[in-house]
Amino acid sequence: MNRRHVLGLGAAGALAPFAGQAQSPAWPTQPTRMVIPFAAGGPTDVVGRLIADRMSEFLPQRVVVENRTGSGVVIGTDVVAKAPKDGSTILYSTIAHAVLRALFPRLPFDPIADFAPVALCGQIPMIMLVHPSLGVSNAQELFALLRNNPGKYDYASSGNGGAVHLATELLWHEAGGLRVNHVPYRGSSAAMADVLSGRIPIIMDVAAGALPYLARGELRGIGISDMQRSPVAPNVPTFNEQGVRNFVAYTWHMILVPSGTPAPIIQAINAATNRVMSQDLVRSRLRDLTMNVVADSTPDSAKAFLDAEIAKWEPIIRSAGITANG
Known part of the structure; x- marks a missing residue:
């Protein structure tokens, strides 16, 4: 079985949600752009590029990474918020997305209304x-x-x-x-x-x-800051063990698209992401980076997670008086 045939099977699997829909939206003809609003070579970029490269095996078009930094993650996130709602542009972000509204009272987009969560990739x-x-x-x-x-x-x-x-x-x-x-x-x-x-x-x-x-x-x-000790740092106890009950705090990685993107496209990107996160090589590399890999995320579960993170962190930001400028 050659590579072309393997990629064809991967794309067919990812696009399964389109089957049986007479007027399903067409997949864009250009490469899929993954915008990472963090600097190239940083920890978020390293993980995002690994996922993007593997996602290319399961989507009709190659996934290319574009780093767009500035004003924290605001500039890169704004690029995706204003992108076509056709699957051609996706956002690879972190906990930063959940705290945008609290840190930046005036944004050129709404981090909740203007985005549709697709898949949670993992928690660190x-x-x-x-x-x-x-x-x-x-x-x-x-x-x-x-x-x-x-x-x-x-x-x-x-x-x-x-x-x-x-x-x-x-x-x-x-x-x-x-x-x-x-x-x-x-x-x-x-x-x-x-x-x-x-x-x-x-x-x-x-x-x-x-x-x-x-x-x-x-x-x-x-x-x-986890409920279990990490296998790569087994001698470090959890805070929960030490009396701070249920203390959990992660930086996490998530894929989002512009709100209004057709559901079949969202499902296809979700399926491709989960297939990547299920690969042994990917899981091994990310576990070395201490990530708790998620391979069964759905758009609904990703949205519920994001909503919970927003509800968790916004009161902390307000009570501590944290602003984007210090």
């Missing part, structure tokens, strides 16, 4: 790290130190309003309203440099980013 938990000089080794010791010294300590993040910033604020809230000063950086590398030096003693980072520092013993892992 975060690990809280501390410098050894802080003298704590678990969550309760950290909380006690911060509770007894309100406003004395700082924590770093990779950017204002980002996933790790929000997750940390949620943790302080769930731990009893701890007062810890936020110091945002432009990217995790700059933030981690000051944490490694001990200048800023606390940081939350995506699990994959935290692993090298744990392996080298440079920083201590206080807790992971």
Whole structure:
């Protein structure tokens, strides 16, 4: 069986929702554009490109990645919001989509009404790290130190309003309203440099980013923001184990299309995405990046997840006074 025949079978499977519909919309003739509103080479881009490349096997047209950055994720997201509603343009985004409305009161689009969720691809938990000089080794010791010294300590993040910033604020809230000063950086590398030096003693980072520092013993892992320990960091307990009940915080990856895209096209993209996420090679690579892979998402379940994330994070943003500018 040659590659052309394999691709033909893949496209036929993805387009199964079109069968039996006399006036089904035609698939666009140009390549499908996956807009990633993050910089090329970053963690979101790496995962998105892997998925895009594999999706090309299961859709009638090749999927090409286009990085459109600026104003956080606003510019790239706006490109998709104003794109034709025909499957030719899809958005590959993260938790950033769920907090757009809260962080940016004036947007050129509505992140809810102007988009249709297609598939949740996976969730990546975060690990809280501390410098050894802080003298704590678990969550309760950290909380006690911060509770007894309100406003004395700082924590770093990779950017204002980002996933790790929000997750940390949620943790302080769930731990009893701890007062810890936020110091945002432009990217995790700059933030981690000051944490490694001990200048800023606390940081939350995506699990994959935290692993090298744990392996080298440079920083201590206080807790992971998942309900189960990660197989790649089995010695880091969950916060739930340490008394912060049901504490879960992820950065996650999702595919969306412009609202009004025909349902058969949405179903075809969903089917292609799930087939990609079911592949052993993809699952293995993403698990190495500490992603909890989702391979059975539906448009309805993706929308329910997005709605729940919006409801979860908007109150945290308001209560912490977080804005797009700091």
